[in-house]
Amino acid sequence: MRSPNKNVNILNYFYATIINLRHLSINYYCMRKLFLLLLPILLVSCEARLENDVRALFKTRVVDVSGNPIANMEVSATTYRTNRFIIGQELSKFSPADEDFILGKGITNENGQVEFVMLIDGSFFINFNTENYAANKISVSRQELNDDYLLDIPETVLKAASNVQIEFVNTSGTTEEYTATFEYESLDCGLIYRNNTLTQDEDCIFYTMQSTRFNSTSDDGIINLNVFYPSIIEVQFTDAVGNESIRTFTITSALESYEITY
Amino acid sequence: MRLPIRIIISILIFLFASLSFAQEYSSELAVPNSEQPKRLFLTDLYLQRGIPSGDNFAGNGLKGGVGYGIRMQFYVPKNFYLGAALTQDFMSVSSTAIVGEYARTTKFNAYFFAGYDYRLNEDWNITADLGYGYSQNKNRQSGSQGGGKFRDSGNVLRFTSSLEYNFSDGVSFFFSPSYELVSYNIKSAVALNDTFNNASYLNLAVGMRLNVRDYRTIPLGKSENQDLQELQSRDRADLSIKEKRRLYFLKKKEVTRQRKERKNNKSLL
Numbered sequence: 266m267r268s269p270n271k272n273v274n275i276l277n278y279f280y281a282t283i284i285n286l287r288h289l290s291i292n293y294y295c296m297r298k299l300f301l302l303l304l305p306i307l308l309v310s311c312e313a314r315l316e317n318d319v320r321a322l323f324k325t326r327v328v329d330v331s332g333n334p335i336a337n338m339e340v341s342a343t344t345y346r347t348n349r350f351i352i353g354q355e356l357s358k359f360s361p362a363d364e365d366f367i368l369g370k371g372i373t374n375e376n377g378q379v380e381f382v383m384l385i386d387g388s389f390f391i392n393f394n395t396e397n398y399a400a401n402k403i404s405v406s407r408q409e410l411n412d413d414y415l416l417d418i419p420e421t422v423l424k425a426a427s428n429v430q431i432e433f434v435n436t437s438g439t440t441e442e443y444t445a446t447f448e449y450e451s452l453d454c455g456l457i458y459r460n461n462t463l464t465q466d467e468d469c470i471f472y473t474m475q476s477t478r479f480n481s482t483s484d485d486g487i488i489n490l491n492v493f494y495p496s497i498i499e500v501q502f503t504d505a506v507g508n509e510s511i512r513t514f515t516i517t518s519a520l521e522s523y524e525i526t527y
Numbered sequence: 528m529r530l531p532i533r534i535i536i537s538i539l540i541f542l543f544a545s546l547s548f549a550q551e552y553s554s555e556l557a558v559p560n561s562e563q564p565k566r567l568f569l570t571d572l573y574l575q576r577g578i579p580s581g582d583n584f585a586g587n588g589l590k591g592g593v594g595y596g597i598r599m600q601f602y603v604p605k606n607f608y609l610g611a612a613l614t615q616d617f618m619s620v621s622s623t624a625i626v627g628e629y630a631r632t633t634k635f636n637a638y639f640f641a642g643y644d645y646r647l648n649e650d651w652n653i654t655a656d657l658g659y660g661y662s663q664n665k666n667r668q669s670g671s672q673g674g675g676k677f678r679d680s681g682n683v684l685r686f687t688s689s690l691e692y693n694f695s696d697g698v699s700f701f702f703s704p705s706y707e708l709v710s711y712n713i714k715s716a717v718a719l720n721d722t723f724n725n726a727s728y729l730n731l732a733v734g735m736r737l738n739v740r741d742y743r744t745i746p747l748g749k750s751e752n753q754d755l756q757e758l759q760s761r762d763r764a765d766l767s768i769k770e771k772r773r774l775y776f777l778k779k780k781e782v783t784r785q786r787k788e789r790k791n792n793k794s795l796l
Contacts, residue, residue, distance in 0.1 A: 314675065314676055314677060315668075315675040315676065315677035316677060317677050317678045317679070317680070318678070318679055318680060318711075318712050318713050318714060319713065319714050319715065320627055320713055320714075320715040320716070320719055320723055321715070321716060322715070322716035322718055322719055344673070365673050366628075366668065366672065366673035366674075366675040367628050367668070367671075367672045367673055368628060369627065369628050370623075370628065371624070381624065382624070382625065382626070382627045382628075382719065383627070383628075384627050384628055384629070384675070384677065386675065412714075413716060413717065414714060414715055414716040414719075415716040415717070415718075
């Protein structure tokens, strides 16, 4: 004969099973609702859209600082710009990843001329994809295309990149700490095309290097700068009591080094 | 292979399989179509190869692929018909320098049409129609281009012809060349207007036509059974659904019997 305790156990087990099944059905119900809610979000949120029903035309002639045409160079239009600061590699940024689009590209002919069909997605950058001139970027706002969907820059002058080393050499034996600032054409500053004119981005925060201290240790006097050339670097340094000195260097080649004695 | 194309192919294979059995049955009856009942309505299911053509962005920069379509039409007097159609074509970009920086496009058409159906002989029909409606190219970049999407929209004017072989009263196969001219609403630089204003496509389609015919128009001679006469003599509104179905199939049977008789007479001569 079955004991009363055993009967109670079976009833408890049965009751627990029903409760579990009820929870399962509630979970299933909730999951289904959640899925139905998420489905339209998933369908809509994956849309990365460019402007509909438009094609623009980009054209320019690319020359170096001597006026010689630069041939066989890839020129592209993108919604993002790349920078090589931080770790010295091209990083695609200044826009979220899902808005990084290539809008168009072309190759310069022997006269340095290039033109290509371009898609549109707001403001964009013109890039010059060769090692020597890769740092040149032109920033263009959407308004510049106007209603004629034409961006015609008659001539784009590209500057090459130079690595400049400036070393502060302590010849006086002073132990005072110095502060230096540098004004130069940084590779991280681009060109701006505005009102049919191509100009340098004067507001670029990399134009003026933030002040650097030296002479606090024996090996903190060497500064490396990545600049466009030909260009001018102006170095301003100040000692502890406020005496200010200025040096100016004209950069004309890809690799240069200078010494400043104090 | 894309899912919609797989679905269409599956439907066509299924219909073809059904048709094969139907063929077996009708060959037994040896049906010539000299008195084919008039069509009331039909549906076309087809696969097509879209070929961009002409000196425009599609002709010079897109590469045609396989597409599919569905057409439905109903008949008005004197073998004229009216209808509506949907098509979808999958194409790839052969020159980004011409079309812009994207990798593939899906062309979608939705249009109305009007046309004429001409019966060549017992087995063959030809049709021709002219349609007008909406067209849209849904363009998509590759992953390396950024994965962006955008569309080019416009209006399509489409001339469609077809050569049709009747396997039975209900089903026929057709080959259909068509030509479409799309005027796009693409805003572009003046120098690009000629390239992007219009595009043309030649389409070659093969498909299956499912017919609904009017058996009421077929005159009945000596009835093979009393049922038929009795059902015909009664008011149609009084018939039950079962009786209506029976009447329909009896009429159909009578038609095929008459055709068989005619064919036998011909062979005797």
